Amino acid sequence: MPIDPLACPGVCNRRARRAWEEYDQAVIDHAEAMDIYVEKHSMYRAAFAVWHPPLASPPIEPREPARPEPPAMQVFRANPVWCRRCPRAIRGALYQINETAAVLYADITGHRSAVITGPNAGRKPLNPTEVIELLDNVYGDLVEVAGYWAEARGHPFRPLPSRGSHARNITISYLLGELDNILLHPGSVEFGGKVLHWERKLLNMAKADPASRRSPIRCPRCRDRELYREDDGYFKCRSCERLLTQEEHDDYYADEVDEYDHEQEAHVS
Ligand SMILES: [Zn+2]
Numbered sequence: 598m599p600i601d602p603l604a605c606p607g608v609c610n611r612r613a614r615r616a617w618e619e620y621d622q623a624v625i626d627h628a629e630a631m632d633i634y635v636e637k638h639s640m641y642r643a644a645f646a647v648w649h650p651p652l653a654s655p656p657i658e659p660r661e662p663a664r665p666e667p668p669a670m671q672v673f674r675a676n677p678v679w680c681r682r683c684p685r686a687i688r689g690a691l692y693q694i695n696e697t698a699a700v701l702y703a704d705i706t707g708h709r710s711a712v713i714t715g716p717n718a719g720r721k722p723l724n725p726t727e728v729i730e731l732l733d734n735v736y737g738d739l740v741e742v743a744g745y746w747a748e749a750r751g752h753p754f755r756p757l758p759s760r761g762s763h764a765r766n767i768t769i770s771y772l773l774g775e776l777d778n779i780l781l782h783p784g785s786v787e788f789g790g791k792v793l794h795w796e797r798k799l800l801n802m803a804k805a806d807p808a809s810r811r812s813p814i815r816c817p818r819c820r821d822r823e824l825y826r827e828d829d830g831y832f833k834c835r836s837c838e839r840l841l842t843q844e845e846h847d848d849y850y851a852d853e854v855d856e857y858d859h860e861q862e863a864h865v866s
């Protein structure tokens with residue numbers, strides 16, 4: 598049985614989707630176990646029918662396998678396409694994509710110090726070809742959606758065929774402005790999934806970048822994206838001066854990625 602057909606396709610139902618997948622598998626396993634049980638039970642009945650004292654001990658009755666329980670956890674309903682929470686995650690991911698792409702682009706185009714110190718000293722710098730390829734893929738997807746949407750709506754917006762920050766800013770601003778309406782459209786299930794997927798890819802790449810001092814994550818205290826790696830290896834928030842060790846930073850990073858981790862689940866239901 599699939600998850601509720603009215604379920605939101607977003608991250609909110611990730612655990613529920615997993616639970617229902619496990620339940621489906623448990624139902625299959627149970628059916629197989631029942632076949633074996635029925636066969637064993639008829640053998641048992643046949644053996645019991647001929648058993649009588651003083652034969653050693655009566656045959657042992659096989660136990661019927663327990664039927665799996667359907668998951669009881671809450672499934673968030675979509676209205677009409679997403680729940681109330683997921684559009685906020687998608688909006689946040691679009692901002693995050695824009696910021697992280699800018700950080701990565703600045704790194705490979707040399708607008709940023711290439712001197713690597715601190716805990717990442719000696720790590721391999723990013724491969725510019727890989728960065729460009731990722732940025733192009735991300736931008737290509739965003740431009741495609743923005744272009745279709747503008748055409749369908751008769752908006753004069755025409756995305757620029759360039760990978761620079763300016764073109765990306767314009768496209769993402771347009772998408773952010775239209776996002777509420779886009780997310781009412783059934784076709785936005787794929788779009789939302791992609792946005793969350795690209796966000797995660799960019800965050801992973803930015804994290805692997807030793808030249809980048811700016812962290813892609815939010816400050817755990819003030820929520821600004823102003824965490825920079827200092828020479829002593831700590832991360833410091835330029836808004837509220839909060840300090841994080843590398844380890845704390847990586848924990849928060851993992852939380853933030855996990856929050857938006859959508860890759861596996863985006864197209865399941
Ligand atoms: Zn949702």
Ligand SMILES: [Zn+2]
Binds near residue numbers: 834838
């Ligand atoms: Zn802060």
